[in-house]
Amino acid sequence: PWLHKISISNMKLAAFLLLVILIAFSLQVQELQAAVRPLELLGTCVELCRGDWDCDPGEHCVSNGCGHICASQ
Numbered sequence: 499p500w501l502h503k504i505s506i507s508n509m510k511l512a513a514f515l516l517l518v519i520l521i522a523f524s525l526q527v528q529e530l531q532a533a534v535r536p537l538e539l540l541g542t543c544v545e546l547c548r549g550d551w552d553c554d555p556g557e558h559c560v561s562n563g564c565g566h567i568c569a570s571q
Contacts, residue, residue: 543564550558553568560569 544567545565546567547553547559548566553559557568557570559566
């Protein structure tokens with residue numbers, strides 16, 4: 499019986515560590531995505547594109563009310 503308890507404890511610990519690793523990885527991905535286009539988050543009046551050709555595939559050049567940014571629609 500004690501071997502069974504140790505095995506379950508190890509499985510719980512492994513599952514917890516995996517969850518922590520996945521959360522940490524998710525936070526790093528979110529930070530990288532925010533760093534790609536920091537000007538979008540500031541709401542500044544800048545021209546980041548003049549047309550769809552200036553944007554990544556799947557994005558369009560749109561007005562944000564003050565300038566133009568690339569955004570997926």
